[in-house]
Amino acid sequence: METWKIVLIIVGVLALLVAAYFILKTFVREVKKVRHLNLHRRGLTQMPAVPFILTETISAAVKLNRRAQENKMAKEGLNHEYTLDNTKRSAYTFMYDTAEVDPGKKDRDALIHRLSNTNESVFLSQNVLKKNLEQASHQPKTTSIHFNELFLEDAEQFAISWTNFGALRTNSLPNQKIYASILTDPDAASEQFWPMIANHGLAYNLLILQKVNESNVDEAKEMFDSVWDEIAPIYYGNNLFAIDLRIFSKWDTSKVKNFDRWTPGSYILLKQDPATKKITPIAVYVSAKNELNAQIFTRKTATDTAWIWALTAARTSVTVYGIWLGHVYHWHIVSAPMQMTLFNEVKESHALRKLLDPQSKSLIGFDAALLLLWKTIGPPTSFSSPDLFLELTNEFATGRNFFDDDPKVTLEKFGIIESDFTVSEPWDQYPIAGDLLKIWDISERFAKQFVKDTYTSDKEVFDDTQLQNWIKQSANPAQGNVRGLPNMDNRENLKDVLSSLIYRVAAHGNSRQLNSLSDALCFVANYPPCLQDARIPAPTETIDKTRMLHYLPNTGTIGEMMTFYFIFTYSVPYNPLIPLFGVREDLYFDDPNDPRNGALIEFREGIQEFIREYDPEASMTHQWPASIET
Numbered sequence: 001m002e003t004w005k006i007v008l009i010i011v012g013v014l015a016l017l018v019a020a021y022f023i024l025k026t027f028v029r030e031v032k033k034v035r036h037l038n039l040h041r042r043g044l045t046q047m048p049a050v051p052f053i054l055t056e057t058i059s060a061a062v063k064l065n066r067r068a069q070e071n072k073m074a075k076e077g078l079n080h081e082y083t084l085d086n087t088k089r090s091a092y093t094f095m096y097d098t099a100e101v102d103p104g105k106k107d108r109d110a111l112i113h114r115l116s117n118t119n120e121s122v123f124l125s126q127n128v129l130k131k132n133l134e135q136a137s138h139q140p141k142t143t144s145i146h147f148n149e150l151f152l153e154d155a156e157q158f159a160i161s162w163t164n165f166g167a168l169r170t171n172s173l174p175n176q177k178i179y180a181s182i183l184t185d186p187d188a189a190s191e192q193f194w195p196m197i198a199n200h201g202l203a204y205n206l207l208i209l210q211k212v213n214e215s216n217v218d219e220a221k222e223m224f225d226s227v228w229d230e231i232a233p234i235y236y237g238n239n240l241f242a243i244d245l246r247i248f249s250k251w252d253t254s255k256v257k258n259f260d261r262w263t264p265g266s267y268i269l270l271k272q273d274p275a276t277k278k279i280t281p282i283a284v285y286v287s288a289k290n291e292l293n294a295q296i297f298t299r300k301t302a303t304d305t306a307w308i309w310a311l312t313a314a315r316t317s318v319t320v321y322g323i324w325l326g327h328v329y330h331w332h333i334v335s336a337p338m339q340m341t342l343f344n345e346v347k348e349s350h351a352l353r354k355l356l357d358p359q360s361k362s363l364i365g366f367d368a369a370l371l372l373l374w375k376t377i378g379p380p381t382s383f384s385s386p387d388l389f390l391e392l393t394n395e396f397a398t399g400r401n402f403f404d405d406d407p408k409v410t411l412e413k414f415g416i417i418e419s420d421f422t423v424s425e426p427w428d429q430y431p432i433a434g435d436l437l438k439i440w441d442i443s444e445r446f447a448k449q450f451v452k453d454t455y456t457s458d459k460e461v462f463d464d465t466q467l468q469n470w471i472k473q474s475a476n477p478a479q480g481n482v483r484g485l486p487n488m489d490n491r492e493n494l495k496d497v498l499s500s501l502i503y504r505v506a507a508h509g510n511s512r513q514l515n516s517l518s519d520a521l522c523f524v525a526n527y528p529p530c531l532q533d534a535r536i537p538a539p540t541e542t543i544d545k546t547r548m549l550h551y552l553p554n555t556g557t558i559g560e561m562m563t564f565y566f567i568f569t570y571s572v573p574y575n576p577l578i579p580l581f582g583v584r585e586d587l588y589f590d591d592p593n594d595p596r597n598g599a600l601i602e603f604r605e606g607i608q609e610f611i612r613e614y615d616p617e618a619s620m621t622h623q624w625p626a627s628i629e630t
Contacts, residue, residue, distance in 0.1 A: 034340045034364070035124060036479075044390055047397040048333055048482050051340035054120040056365030057372070061112050063574065064369065064377060064567075065105065067630070071570035075562070077165030082157055084150045084555070091160045095559030097148040107376045111369075136374040137385030148556030149257070151532075152549050155180035158525045160555070161562045165570070172519030179523045182311070183548060186304040189311045194270060194279040196526055197318060202432040202614075203516040203568075204322025204527075205330050205507070207407060209279075209430070211415030212240040212269070223267060223285055227298050231283060234271045241279060243268040245317035247325075250395060252289045253534040254384040259554065261382040261530040265291070266317040277421060277429045284310040286536055293536045302539040309543055312528065312551065313536075319527040320381050324389060325396050330405045331508040332628060333393055336363050337480035338501055344479075345469040351454045352467065354588050355498070355596070359505040362574060363628040377567070380553070380560040381529045401484025406500050407436040435614065439507045440499070442606035447498035449599035451491050458490040471497070506607065509577060509624040515615035517569040524558050532557065573625035578604050580622055 036049040078092040114132070115123065122128055152158060159176050162169035181188035197206050212220050212235055220235075220242060221228050234240045249265025267285040272278065287294035297310035339360040346352050370377060371386040383389045403409050411417075411433060421427050427434030455461050462468075471488050474480035486493040510516050521527050533551045537543055553561065579585040583604040587597040612619045 034343050035120070036337065036340060037124065037129065038126065039390065039394075040477075041126060042390070044394040045477070045481075046399075047390070047394040049337040049340065049480050050333070050367060050371070050390075051336050051364045052120070052124060052368050053364050054115060054123065056362075057368040058112055058115045058365075060362065060365035060369035061108050061115070061373065064373070065108055067567050067571045068105070070572065071566040074163045074165045074566045074570040077163035077168075078161070078562075079164060080160075080162075080169060082160055084147075084153060084157075087147075089147060094147045094150060094160065094555040095562065097146045097556070107373055111372050132372055133386045136372045137387065138375065146556075148559055149259070149554055151554045152552070153546075155183040155525065155549070158523045158552075158558075161522045161524060161558050162519060163522075163562075163566075166514070168519060168522070172522075175519055175523075179520070179526055183308060183525055183552075184545075186299070186307045189308045190280050190299060192526075193281050193311055193315070196315075196520060198279075198430045198432060200432075200518055200520040200526075201318075201322060201326075202435055203327065203511040203521075204319070205326035205436070206318065206322050206432060207410045207414070207416075207436065208243050208245070208318065208321060208326070209270075209414065209416060210242050210244070211420075212242050213415055216242070220267075220269065224269065224283055224296060226296060227283060227301065230298070230300065231269060234282070237274070239272045239274055241270045241272060243270070243314070243318070245314075245321055246285075246287070246291075247392075247395060248317055248320065248382075249287045249289060249291055251382065251388065251392070254382045254388070256380070256384050257556070259532050259557075260534045261380065261384060261532065261557075262288075262316075262534040263320045263382040263530060264288070264313040264317055264536075266314045268314050272420070277423050279429070281311060281314070284314050286310060286313045288534065288536060295536055295539055297539045303542050305543040305548065306537055306539045306541050309537055309548065309551065310539075312525075312548075313531065315526065316528045316531050319529055320383070322527070323379055323381060323529065324383060324392055327508075327511070329393055329396055331504045332363060332367055333397075334402065334405060334482060335501060335504045335628060336367055337482055338474050339363060341470055341473040341480045345473055346466045350466055351450075351589075351596075352470070355450055356501070358575070358588060359502070359627050361627045362625075363505075366629060377564075379529050379564040380557045397483075402482050403484055403496070403500060406503070407433070407440050411437075435510075435610075436507060438610055439510070439607070440503050442603060442610065443503035443506050444495075444499040445606070446599050446603035447502055448495050449602075450498065450596050451495045453595045453599070455491055455494070461491055461494050462489045464488070467494070505626075505628055506577070508628045509607070510614070511568050511630070512573065512623050512625060513611065513615055513620060514569055514618050514623075517565050521565060522562065524553055524561055528552055529561050530557065568630055571630075573623065574629055575626045576622040577624045577626040578608055578621045583608065 034051050034053055036051045039047065039050060075092060078095060079090050081088055081090055082094060084094060156176055158180065159169070162172050182192050210216070217235060224231060231240065244267050246265045246267055248263040251263070253260050253262040265287045268281050269283040270279050270281045283296065283298045285294060285296055297307055299307055302310065342352065342356060342360065374386045383392055416433065418426055421430040421433065423429060468488055471485050474482045475485045485497065488494055530553065531551050532554060583601050588600055589597050607624060608621050611621050611624060
């Protein structure tokens with residue numbers, strides 16, 4: 001054979017091998033690519049993408065079983081006895097009837113079976129996904145009254161959920177009458193309203209207070225027109241604040257186990273004493289779906305019991321905001337697609353992956369498991385199906401940008417400044433704002449040092465193709481659909497994005513601290529996840545004790561809320577942010593002397609110190625997870 005033909009054959013074979021290599025490489029990359037639910041076909045075009053990884057979803061469902069076993073002791077500690085309906089039983093019996101300690105086990109086992117026997121592409125198809133989401137939201141109907149369907153008969157009985165495990169109940173008893181008074185004493189209800197949010201809303205990210213100023217006064221004036229004459233002097237004195245939770249008026253009441261679950265749409269006006277900085281509610285707007293039957297309640301014009309009811313309705317709106325928007329949207333929903341696109345566009349060897357992978361291990365799997373196990377692991381709110389939750393998320397995301405979730409941006413947007421909430425120590429009248437800002441500063445320092453040590457110039461940022469692709473696909477409506485991400489053409493913009501992403505995961509870690517659960521959240525009258533009667537009373541009505549208590553969660557609803565809470569605080573992290581053997585272990589970067597490892601150590605030390613200050617009596621430094629696990 002002639003030489004030129006041999007050369008031609010060799011060249012052809014080599015060309016085929018090269019082509020095969022790139023085809024195989026592309027195929028492997030596509031197989032490994034993280035995909036997401038097709039929300040756009042469901043009309044949900046505003047919210048960030050919801051990623052799905054089959055193996056991680058199975059893993060999350062399996063691990064939830066371990067979580068249930070870990071908090072078994074906390075549930076067994078619900079052994080104090082109460083009398084309801086002339087029957088004396090343990091708190092556990094009233095909250096869980098004869099159910100197993102882990103009533104969701106069958107649902108998890110069934111889901112794991114379905115996931116294990118379905119490949120990812122099939123599972124993500126519209127018909128199969130729709131069927132699974134419908135199955136996740138199915139609630140069994142009951143035809144007879146059980147112990148866990150009774151309403152409490154006295155306000156102090158809301159201590160029913162204080163477990164004896166870890167002496168929570170014993171340590172909390174001094175607060176029992178104080179907390180109960182919000183349902184019996186209108187002045188106590190007013191006094192406790194803002195401090196409850198300001199001191200105990202950290203895990204719920206309750207940065208919801210806004211100053212009433214020129215930008216929003218017309219709206220407030222129109223809404224409270226009938227009582228504005230008494231409110232106007234407070235506004236002109238620069239002492240009027242508001243909490244706007246009317247978003248919930250877009251949804252109707254849900255029926256779960258034959259009981260209403262309702263989240264009122266509300267708008268609360270509060271006044272501040274300029275000398276003491278004390279904040280007190282003065283007027284509450286409450287409405288049903290589509291602003292129907294809207295009522296205005298003020299301390300001066302409403303009956304005592306109607307005012308107590310109005311603040312109860314407002315606290316319900318606050319709780320539901322905290323669960324689904326303050327916590328889940330800010331920390332889960334936006335972080336997950338950023339992690340998805342990071343996995344898809346940036347190689348594992350890249351410095352960005354070394355920085356972010358340790359905090360990105362569990363979120364995508366848990367979020368999918370939450371949607372698919374909704375009725376057994378979701379808290380008992382009126383958003384009783386994954387579809388309703390996704391609708392709420394999409395509504396909240398409309399017009400919202402990535403940096404809108406950062407605490408400094410939120411506080412500035414709402415006109416909240418440190419001097420308005422400081423008496424002796426910075427932010428002592430709004431402690432959770434100060435706490436979140438501390439976590440932000442710790443996260444920002446870490447991000448800033450990483451960027452400085454990884455990129456020596458703005459040009460290096462601009463020339464990093466993998467970084468560019470990550471941010472581009474994060475913003476792409478067909479991929480991450482995260483709005484408001486900046487161009488990656490300088491180090492400052494990269495620092496801002498990384499600060500926000502690191503912060504979201506870091507801030508979420510406070511949810512596993514005992515101080516975040518506290519007796520205040522467990523006493524569900526302080527933070528009701530729903531009202532169980534959707535009738536809005538007139539401000540002139542007198543509401544008797546029985547009717548008032550029938551608005552609030554019954555024993556089974558309280559039990560579901562405790563299952564939700566206990567899974568956070570009475571289980572161990574899969575991977576703690578602070579390694580058990582110290583902050584210098586399990587470093588992210590290969591060279592122990594890498595200055596980025598020094599920044600990591602400083603970051604861990606910062607969170608460790610925050611934990612010790614946040615809960616000096618029970619500092620659980622290894623209880624803070626590295627990732628969003630639950």
